[in-house]
Amino acid sequence: MTEEDSSAKMSEDVERYLKLNPPCSSSSSSSAVAFANKSGTFKSSSPPCPEHVLENVLESVLQFLTSRCDRNAVSLVCKSWYRVEAQTRFEVFIGNCYSLSPARLTHRFKGLRSIVLKGKPRFADFNLMPPNWGAQFAPWVVATAKAYPWLEKVHLKRMFVTDDDLALLADSFPGFKELTLVCCEGFGTSGIAVVANKCRQLKVLDLVESEVTDDEVDWISCFPEGESPLESLSFDCVESPINFNALEGLVVRSPFLKKLRTNRFVSLEELHRLMVRAPQLTSLGTGSFSPDNAPQGEQLPDYAAAFLACKSIVCLSGFREFRPEYLLAISPVCANLTSLNFSYANISPHMLNPIIRNCHNIRVFWALDSIRDEGLQAVAATCKELRELRIFPFDPREDSEGPVSGVGLQAISEGCRKLESILYFCQRMTNEAVTAMSENCPQLTVFRLCIMGRHRPDHVTGKPMDDGFGAIVKNCKKLTRLAVSGLLTDEAFSYIGEYGKLIRTLSVAFAGNSDKALRYVLEGCPKLQKLEIRDSPFGDAGLRSGMHRYCNMRFVWLSSCVLSLGGCRDVAQALPNVVVEVFGSDGDDDDDTVTGDYVETLYLYRSLDGPRKDAPKFVTIL
Amino acid sequence: MAYEKVNELNLKDTELCLGLPGRTEEIKEEQEVSCVKSNNKRQFEETRVEEESTPPTKTQIVGWPPVRSSRKNNNSVSYVKVSMDGAPYLRKIDLKTYKNYPELLKALENMFKVTIGEYCEREGYKGSGFVPTYEDKDGDWMLVGDVPWDMFSSSCKRLRIMKGSDAPALDSSL
Numbered sequence: 065m066t067e068e069d070s071s072a073k074m075s076e077d078v079e080r081y082l083k084l085n086p087p088c089s090s091s092s093s094s095s096a097v098a099f100a101n102k103s104g105t106f107k108s109s110s111p112p113c114p115e116h117v118l119e120n121v122l123e124s125v126l127q128f129l130t131s132r133c134d135r136n137a138v139s140l141v142c143k144s145w146y147r148v149e150a151q152t153r154f155e156v157f158i159g160n161c162y163s164l165s166p167a168r169l170t171h172r173f174k175g176l177r178s179i180v181l182k183g184k185p186r187f188a189d190f191n192l193m194p195p196n197w198g199a200q201f202a203p204w205v206v207a208t209a210k211a212y213p214w215l216e217k218v219h220l221k222r223m224f225v226t227d228d229d230l231a232l233l234a235d236s237f238p239g240f241k242e243l244t245l246v247c248c249e250g251f252g253t254s255g256i257a258v259v260a261n262k263c264r265q266l267k268v269l270d271l272v273e274s275e276v277t278d279d280e281v282d283w284i285s286c287f288p289e290g291e292s293p294l295e296s297l298s299f300d301c302v303e304s305p306i307n308f309n310a311l312e313g314l315v316v317r318s319p320f321l322k323k324l325r326t327n328r329f330v331s332l333e334e335l336h337r338l339m340v341r342a343p344q345l346t347s348l349g350t351g352s353f354s355p356d357n358a359p360q361g362e363q364l365p366d367y368a369a370a371f372l373a374c375k376s377i378v379c380l381s382g383f384r385e386f387r388p389e390y391l392l393a394i395s396p397v398c399a400n401l402t403s404l405n406f407s408y409a410n411i412s413p414h415m416l417n418p419i420i421r422n423c424h425n426i427r428v429f430w431a432l433d434s435i436r437d438e439g440l441q442a443v444a445a446t447c448k449e450l451r452e453l454r455i456f457p458f459d460p461r462e463d464s465e466g467p468v469s470g471v472g473l474q475a476i477s478e479g480c481r482k483l484e485s486i487l488y489f490c491q492r493m494t495n496e497a498v499t500a501m502s503e504n505c506p507q508l509t510v511f512r513l514c515i516m517g518r519h520r521p522d523h524v525t526g527k528p529m530d531d532g533f534g535a536i537v538k539n540c541k542k543l544t545r546l547a548v549s550g551l552l553t554d555e556a557f558s559y560i561g562e563y564g565k566l567i568r569t570l571s572v573a574f575a576g577n578s579d580k581a582l583r584y585v586l587e588g589c590p591k592l593q594k595l596e597i598r599d600s601p602f603g604d605a606g607l608r609s610g611m612h613r614y615c616n617m618r619f620v621w622l623s624s625c626v627l628s629l630g631g632c633r634d635v636a637q638a639l640p641n642v643v644v645e646v647f648g649s650d651g652d653d654d655d656d657t658v659t660g661d662y663v664e665t666l667y668l669y670r671s672l673d674g675p676r677k678d679a680p681k682f683v684t685i686l
Numbered sequence: 687m688a689y690e691k692v693n694e695l696n697l698k699d700t701e702l703c704l705g706l707p708g709r710t711e712e713i714k715e716e717q718e719v720s721c722v723k724s725n726n727k728r729q730f731e732e733t734r735v736e737e738e739s740t741p742p743t744k745t746q747i748v749g750w751p752p753v754r755s756s757r758k759n760n761n762s763v764s765y766v767k768v769s770m771d772g773a774p775y776l777r778k779i780d781l782k783t784y785k786n787y788p789e790l791l792k793a794l795e796n797m798f799k800v801t802i803g804e805y806c807e808r809e810g811y812k813g814s815g816f817v818p819t820y821e822d823k824d825g826d827w828m829l830v831g832d833v834p835w836d837m838f839s840s841s842c843k844r845l846r847i848m849k850g851s852d853a854p855a856l857d858s859s860l
Contacts (some may be wrong), residue, residue: 082780188750273756388825410823462755467829489751516751574749598749632772649748 073455079209119148126152141258151175158182159618161199161223162643166207178217178242179208185621186571187596187668188222189247192623192665194649196680198251209236209437214226215241217268224248226587227255227279233683234262239355241293242268246324250549251449252277253304261286267320271296279303281456285310294318296326296333300349300382302680305329310369315341322376325349328384330354332367339370348374350382353390353409367393379429387413399420406431407456421446433468433489440472444479452510460518469523470498477501485510485545492523493550498532502539512547518574518599521551527554534559537567547571557581572597586613596621607666611635614642619669623649627663629686635668643675644668770798770816770847781839787831794818798847805831817848 077547079154126149127136139149155178156169167401169176173271183199201223208215215237225248233240233603240263245251260283276299284307287294292314299306306329312397315321324346326335329350339345366391371377377397386409401423404417407430411472416431416439423429429440433455443450453476455468463474476483485504501508521528529550537560538544544566548556552575560567561584571587576582582602585592586609595617603626614620614635629646636644645667675685768777777797784790791802803814810819810829818830822841830838830845 187749187752188752190752192757273754275756390742456757457751457753460751460758462747463752489753514751518750520746581806599747 076388081373090377095113099235100104105451107670114143122148123152129368132157134524134668140597144467154178155217156180158304160669161204163618163671165667166204168673170207170211174185174211176212177215178219178222179215180221181223181664182220182221183223185594185596185619186222187598187621187623191596192649194647194680194682196224197647198224198676198678198680200678201229201248201493205229206234211235213237214239216240219244219246220248220340221246224250225255226250227252227258228254231258231544232598234258237263239266242270242627244268244270244272245274246270246272247274249275251301252279253281253283257283257286258564259286261288264288265293267293268296268323270323271301271621272677275300276304282307282310284314285315290317291322292318295320296323296347297321298323298349300325300327300351300384302327306681308334312341314339318342319344322380323347325381326351326404328352328382331364332387332390334433336365336370339374343373344376345374346376347379347403348377348382350380350386353386355387355390367516368396372396375400376402378648379403379638383409383411386411391415392418394419395422399424401426403428404430406435406566407454408432410440410458413442417442423447426454427451429542431455432456432465434457434458436467437469437472437475440468441475447480448482450476450480450483453483454482454487455489456487457489457516460489460516462491463515464491464617466516470496473497474500477504482507484508487512487514488546489514491516492520493528493529493532494519494524495522495529495532498525498529499535502532506540508536508540509540509542509594511540511543512571513549514547515550516543519551528556528557530556534563537563541566542610543567545569546573549573550575553577554581554584557584564589568592569594571597572600574599575601576600579603579606579609582653583609586610593618597623597625599624601626604628604634607631607635611638614639614668615670617670619667621665621666621667625663627666628661629663630665632666633686641652642668643669645685647681647683700771766796766820766842766844768794768845768847770800771849773798780846781842784839786835787838791818791828796849800847802847807832815849818845819848820845 080266090159093096102328102514108308116531118337122145126138129138132155135153137150141154148380149677151174153173154175156173158169158313159182161181161183172668184193187193190196190227191344199222200646201220201264209232210601213236215285218233218240219242223245225245228413230251232372243259243263243266255267256276259266287310297314297318299578301681302379302557306327308330308451311326311549312334315324324338324342324345325347326349328340328351330338332353332355334356335351335353339348351404351521371394374397378400380394380397380401380403383406388411391411395418398419399422402425404423404426405428410435416435419438420442424446427449429443429447429450430589431454435443442457443453455472457464458467459465468488469491473488473490476486477497477500481504484507486501486508487510490513493513515529530553533546533548533552533556537546543564546560546564546567546569548560548571554577557580560570564570567589568584570589572595579602581600584596585595585608586606590614602622607622607627613668620658632644635642646663646665647667648664679685700736710850714805738799765780768779779793779797779838781790784793787805791805800816801814802816802818803811806812819827820830820842821827821844823843
């Protein structure tokens with residue numbers, strides 16, 4: 065529910081509550097006393113202490129506050145409000161697992177039911193961080209197992225999770241309902257099997273872009289017999305075969321199943337069988353979308369009929385090894401689709417056209433650049449409700465062909481005026497196209513452009529891409545996330561600092577001329593929380609210019625820049641609440657990798673509990 | 687940074703380069719762009735010793751472009767189905783485990799207990815009775831061995847060993 069909805073509901077409920085117990089005088093404390101007496105909460109003969117009464121009132125009111133920003137604000141009002149807020153917070157979000165210790169969490173919050181925990185910074189996804197850096201789930205599961213036996217939901221991103229951790233989770237939380245692992249690693253199918261087997265109330269098991277070791281365990285068979293409460297099961301990232309009959313049996317006994325994302329080991333015939341068993345699905349990951357047997361001309365399953373029967377499907381993904389001749393089978397659901405993910409399918413414009421021209425309601429569209437500018441034009445012509453577009457490179461190398469360009473970007477900007485979020489990989493771009501997007505799509509909150517050729521200028525004018533990105537920050541007043549690329553001078557960063565007042569996340573690679581660029585950003589962007597920079601000419605002076613900001617940021621990452629050990633140490637000494645980690649790109653060295661003065665990677669983040677104790681040898685904490 | 691003529695020698699001609707011959711265009715672009723870089727950039731480039739002392743071969747940069755490895759598997763199909771005419775069931779092999787055609791063919795021979803023989807550009811697989819073919823990403827059936835190994839392994843979607851009598855006769859005039 066939106067912010068407005070929840071606060072409206074809150075005031076509605078509060079009003080209703082007060083009407084039942086109208087205050088008998090205008091004074092707040094006596095009315096609170098009257099209110100408390102009528103509600104019969106207090107059994108003591110003497111009038112209850114006003115403080116307790118106020119806390120009870122607050123408690124009743126606060127349960128309607130779900131936004132963590134609101135709750136954080138509430139907790140700062142006074143000690144009593146801090147206490148009550150801590151008692152009534154049921155879901156906690158920890159953006160950096162090293163910003164506090166598990167002990168601090170369990171000490172402050174006594175009633176948590178749901179935990180969202182994020183570990184490694186995003187650049188770890190691109191091999192810029194040596195393995196075994198940290199972000200282990202283990203200490204968290206141990207602490208929460210003791211403190212919150214009623215825990216229902218765990219959502220982890222970029223954490224290192226072991227099978228033992230999963231086993232402990234499954235053993236410790238009898239009412240456990242939702243497990244979501246995004247970009248995690250360290251576990252295998254045996255850990256998943258334990259969760260499937262022991263968490264009898266499991267509604268959600270979502271494995272998203274995680275690395276799951278194949279322990280050759282038939283985990284699907286480990287779900288208990290009988291009716292299953294499963295509502296969502298996603299295993300499209302699991303790179304090992306599954307027991308299909310067991311999956312089919314599970315689906316049959318899961319009447320509440322709405323989301324099912326299968327992996328590429330599920331063939332088209334098998335998908336068909338699943339769809340027939342679960343016509344109530346709203347979100348379907350289609351697996352390989354390829355038949356097991358070469359078509360021999362015998363009676364083929366009617367795939368289109370299966371899609372026709374699944375009237376509720378609004379989200380489609382998968383297509384991991386798709387066969388083009390079967391793509392049209394999805395046609396019956398196109399008009400209802402709000403989300404379509406073709407990003408694992410080498411789809412040409414010719415294949416895309418008959419599909420996309422019926423997708424009038426699409427809000428989220430992910431695809432490979434194999435759809436070319438032509439395909440993007442088709443999207444622009446039909447998908448007027450598009451909010452999020454992601455175009456990934458089919459051939460992710462710097463010197464590959466580049467089938468999408470400013471032409472496609474401009475077409476999208478002209479056709480999809482409600483666009484809010486875009487991720488676009490290309491080989492070449494023009495300032496004109498980027499500027500056009502900034503003018504046509506003022507609702508943009510996320511603009512991530514990756515011109516894969518490093519330092520590539522505008523391919524028509526030969527100028528840097530400064531003006532394009534400048535237009536984005538200037539015209540897109542709601543922009544909170546920006547990733548820049550191409551040839552960029554310090555001027556681009558001066559624009560970002562001048563106009564990017566709401567930017568929370570900034571990604572920079574191979575850009576800028578000098579420390580001025582970094583200074584512009586650190587001095588100009590008050591909302592900046594996450595700054596990730598690689599291979600840019602920023603040094604100690606630039607780093608120093610952000611001293612006043614680091615305590616208010618989630619993290620700063622600088623790799624392959626021009627930092628010296630001395631410069632990093634200055635920051636560490638000046639800011640005791642900030643942990644400054646320095647390490648090299650390969651984790652093999654057992655001794656201090658920091659040879660000489662050059663710093664390969666700097667990763668700094670605020671922390672309430674000082675430097676972590678689990679840092680591997682190749683990490684130096686200054 | 688233009689290459690000066692020193693004593694009538696174009697220094698570019700004498701420059702050592704790790705790139706493939708004929709890549710001068712790309713290298714030129716790379717260097718023109720570097721004119722705009724400031725001194726600071728020069729400085730930090732020197733610290734990345736191996737990569738920058740020679741014109742960068744573009745595939746060396748770690749983690750660039752920023753695409754997760756789970757997505758990078760896209761265009762290099764590893765496991766492919768292998769069928770042989772007359773065999774009751776298919777097999778699957780991981781193309782990544784082979785480095786070249788001889789290795790692959792040997793593995794296929796072992797797997798199906800047949801002799802495929804040697805590839806010859808003009809006449810394909812002569813005299814063995816079995817012809818290895820593959821379906822590429824465009825959906826066309828091709829003879830195994832025509833294109834360089836890397837190109838084959840990244841575009842091969844499935845393999846089929848045809849029986850010599852079924853394989854279409856290749857017109858020697860083609």
